[in-house]
Amino acid sequence: MSEQPRKHTEVAVGVLIRLSDGALLLSTRPEGKAYAGFWEFPGGKIEAGETVEQALRRELQEELGITIDGAEVWKVTEHDYPHALVRLHWCKVTAWSGEFEMREGQRMAWQQLPLDVAPVLPGAFPVLQWLSQERGLPFVAPPVVAPADAPAS
Numbered sequence: 707m708s709e710q711p712r713k714h715t716e717v718a719v720g721v722l723i724r725l726s727d728g729a730l731l732l733s734t735r736p737e738g739k740a741y742a743g744f745w746e747f748p749g750g751k752i753e754a755g756e757t758v759e760q761a762l763r764r765e766l767q768e769e770l771g772i773t774i775d776g777a778e779v780w781k782v783t784e785h786d787y788p789h790a791l792v793r794l795h796w797c798k799v800t801a802w803s804g805e806f807e808m809r810e811g812q813r814m815a816w817q818q819l820p821l822d823v824a825p826v827l828p829g830a831f832p833v834l835q836w837l838s839q840e841r842g843l844p845f846v847a848p849p850v851v852a853p854a855d856a857p858a859s
Protein backbone atom coordinates (compact mmCIF):
# COMPACT_ATOMS: atom_id res chain seq x y z
CA MET A 707 0.00 0.00 0.00
CA SER A 708 1.36 3.42 -0.85
CA GLU A 709 1.86 5.99 1.91
CA GLN A 710 -0.40 9.04 2.07
CA PRO A 711 1.45 12.24 1.12
CA ARG A 712 2.14 14.39 4.19
CA LYS A 713 -0.27 17.25 4.61
CA HIS A 714 1.17 20.75 4.73
CA THR A 715 0.84 22.87 7.85
CA GLU A 716 0.14 26.41 6.63
CA VAL A 717 2.03 29.10 8.55
CA ALA A 718 1.88 32.92 8.41
CA VAL A 719 5.20 34.61 9.15
CA GLY A 720 5.96 38.31 9.58
CA VAL A 721 9.20 39.96 8.56
CA LEU A 722 8.90 43.07 10.71
CA ILE A 723 11.16 45.79 9.37
CA ARG A 724 12.00 48.84 11.48
CA LEU A 725 11.94 51.72 9.02
CA SER A 726 14.51 53.89 10.84
CA ASP A 727 17.36 51.45 10.20
CA GLY A 728 15.98 48.43 8.34
CA ALA A 729 16.46 46.14 11.35
CA LEU A 730 14.53 42.84 11.34
CA LEU A 731 12.67 41.44 14.33
CA LEU A 732 13.61 37.95 15.43
CA SER A 733 12.24 36.13 18.47
CA THR A 734 12.86 32.82 20.18
CA ARG A 735 10.52 29.87 20.12
CA PRO A 736 8.86 29.31 23.49
CA GLU A 737 9.53 26.29 25.68
CA GLY A 738 7.36 23.31 24.89
CA LYS A 739 7.39 23.81 21.11
CA ALA A 740 9.48 21.93 18.56
CA TYR A 741 12.83 23.73 18.23
CA ALA A 742 12.31 25.59 21.53
CA GLY A 743 14.84 28.39 21.95
CA PHE A 744 15.61 28.68 18.23
CA TRP A 745 15.35 32.14 16.69
CA GLU A 746 12.61 32.72 14.11
CA PHE A 747 10.52 35.41 12.53
CA PRO A 748 7.32 35.79 14.54
CA GLY A 749 4.17 34.05 13.29
CA GLY A 750 2.25 30.83 13.60
CA LYS A 751 -0.18 28.38 12.11
CA ILE A 752 -3.09 29.57 9.99
CA GLU A 753 -6.38 28.39 11.44
CA ALA A 754 -9.35 27.14 9.39
CA GLY A 755 -11.11 29.99 7.59
CA GLU A 756 -8.36 32.56 8.19
CA THR A 757 -6.49 34.50 5.53
CA VAL A 758 -2.73 34.84 5.89
CA GLU A 759 -3.18 38.44 7.02
CA GLN A 760 -5.80 37.53 9.64
CA ALA A 761 -3.63 34.71 11.00
CA LEU A 762 -0.58 36.93 11.17
CA ARG A 763 -2.50 39.72 12.91
CA ARG A 764 -3.85 37.24 15.49
CA GLU A 765 -0.46 35.56 16.06
CA LEU A 766 1.41 38.83 16.53
CA GLN A 767 -1.23 40.09 18.95
CA GLU A 768 -1.03 36.83 20.91
CA GLU A 769 2.76 36.55 20.93
CA LEU A 770 4.03 40.14 20.81
CA GLY A 771 1.11 42.32 21.83
CA ILE A 772 1.22 44.44 18.67
CA THR A 773 -1.37 45.01 15.95
CA ILE A 774 -0.13 45.09 12.38
CA ASP A 775 -1.66 47.55 9.94
CA GLY A 776 -1.62 45.13 7.03
CA ALA A 777 0.26 42.29 5.43
CA GLU A 778 0.68 41.03 1.90
CA VAL A 779 2.32 37.77 1.02
CA TRP A 780 5.83 38.36 -0.29
CA LYS A 781 7.22 34.81 -0.64
CA VAL A 782 5.99 31.27 -0.05
CA THR A 783 8.46 28.56 0.96
CA GLU A 784 8.27 25.01 2.22
CA HIS A 785 10.34 23.12 4.73
CA ASP A 786 10.15 19.45 5.66
CA TYR A 787 10.84 18.96 9.39
CA PRO A 788 10.55 15.65 11.21
CA HIS A 789 7.68 17.19 13.21
CA ALA A 790 5.81 18.77 10.26
CA LEU A 791 5.86 19.65 6.59
CA VAL A 792 5.30 23.40 6.66
CA ARG A 793 4.31 25.92 4.02
CA LEU A 794 5.43 29.35 5.11
CA HIS A 795 3.62 32.46 3.84
CA TRP A 796 6.07 35.32 4.39
CA CYS A 797 4.81 38.89 4.72
CA LYS A 798 6.88 42.03 5.08
CA VAL A 799 5.40 44.30 7.73
CA THR A 800 6.50 47.89 8.22
CA ALA A 801 3.57 49.39 10.16
CA TRP A 802 2.07 48.30 13.45
CA SER A 803 0.74 49.79 16.67
CA GLY A 804 1.22 48.89 20.32
CA GLU A 805 4.18 48.15 22.53
CA PHE A 806 6.18 44.95 22.24
CA GLU A 807 5.41 42.59 25.08
CA MET A 808 6.77 39.02 24.97
CA ARG A 809 3.59 37.22 26.01
CA GLU A 810 5.00 33.70 25.73
CA GLY A 811 8.26 34.32 27.59
CA GLN A 812 10.24 34.63 24.35
CA ARG A 813 13.27 36.82 23.76
CA MET A 814 13.26 39.36 20.93
CA ALA A 815 16.07 41.07 19.05
CA TRP A 816 16.22 43.67 16.29
CA GLN A 817 18.83 42.37 13.91
CA GLN A 818 20.86 43.54 10.97
CA LEU A 819 22.18 41.08 8.38
CA PRO A 820 24.05 38.85 8.81
CA LEU A 821 22.23 37.90 12.00
CA ASP A 822 24.17 37.69 15.22
CA VAL A 823 21.66 35.47 17.00
CA ALA A 824 21.77 31.68 16.80
CA PRO A 825 20.55 29.04 16.27
CA VAL A 826 17.96 30.02 13.65
CA LEU A 827 15.14 27.80 12.36
CA PRO A 828 16.29 26.29 9.08
CA GLY A 829 12.92 27.09 7.47
CA ALA A 830 13.90 30.77 7.64
CA PHE A 831 17.16 30.44 5.68
CA PRO A 832 15.71 31.07 2.17
CA VAL A 833 14.14 34.32 3.32
CA LEU A 834 17.36 35.44 4.98
CA GLN A 835 19.05 34.81 1.63
CA TRP A 836 16.49 36.91 -0.29
CA LEU A 837 16.70 39.71 2.27
CA SER A 838 20.49 39.68 1.97
CA GLN A 839 20.29 39.81 -1.83
CA GLU A 840 17.89 42.76 -1.68
CA ARG A 841 20.39 44.61 0.48
CA GLY A 842 23.37 43.74 -1.71
CA LEU A 843 24.92 41.69 1.09
CA PRO A 844 26.59 38.30 0.77
CA PHE A 845 24.46 35.58 2.30
CA VAL A 846 26.08 34.00 5.30
CA ALA A 847 24.16 30.77 6.01
CA PRO A 848 23.64 30.27 9.74
CA PRO A 849 25.02 26.99 11.08
CA VAL A 850 22.55 24.11 10.86
CA VAL A 851 21.82 22.91 14.38
CA ALA A 852 19.53 20.06 15.42
CA PRO A 853 17.17 20.74 18.33
CA ALA A 854 18.48 19.42 21.64
CA ASP A 855 15.62 16.94 21.92
CA ALA A 856 16.02 15.52 18.40
CA PRO A 857 16.28 11.76 18.40
CA ALA A 858 19.85 10.55 17.84
CA SER A 859 20.31 9.02 14.40
Ligand SMILES: Nc1nc2c([nH]c(=O)n2[C@H]2C[C@H](O)[C@@H](COP(=O)(O)OP(=O)(O)OP(=O)(O)O)O2)c(=O)[nH]1
Pocket residue numbers: 717718719739740745746747748749750751752785787790792794827828829830
Ligand atom coordinates in the same frame (compact mmCIF):
# COMPACT_ATOMS: atom_id res chain seq x y z
N1 LIG B 1 6.91 31.54 13.14
C1 LIG B 1 7.81 30.93 12.37
N2 LIG B 1 7.68 29.62 12.08
C2 LIG B 1 8.63 29.10 11.30
C3 LIG B 1 9.72 29.85 10.79
N3 LIG B 1 10.51 29.05 10.05
C4 LIG B 1 9.96 27.81 10.09
O1 LIG B 1 10.39 26.80 9.56
N4 LIG B 1 8.80 27.84 10.86
C5 LIG B 1 7.98 26.65 11.15
C6 LIG B 1 8.23 26.09 12.53
C7 LIG B 1 6.88 25.46 12.90
O2 LIG B 1 6.89 24.11 12.44
C8 LIG B 1 5.88 26.28 12.11
C9 LIG B 1 5.20 27.33 12.96
O3 LIG B 1 4.36 26.70 13.84
P1 LIG B 1 4.24 27.06 15.40
O4 LIG B 1 4.13 25.77 16.15
O5 LIG B 1 5.29 28.01 15.81
O6 LIG B 1 2.88 27.82 15.35
P2 LIG B 1 1.88 28.27 16.49
O7 LIG B 1 2.48 29.43 17.23
O8 LIG B 1 0.57 28.48 15.81
O9 LIG B 1 1.88 27.00 17.46
P3 LIG B 1 0.82 26.20 18.28
O10 LIG B 1 1.10 26.58 19.69
O11 LIG B 1 -0.54 26.55 17.77
O12 LIG B 1 1.20 24.76 18.00
O13 LIG B 1 6.61 26.95 11.08
C10 LIG B 1 9.84 31.21 11.13
O14 LIG B 1 10.78 31.93 10.77
N5 LIG B 1 8.85 31.70 11.93
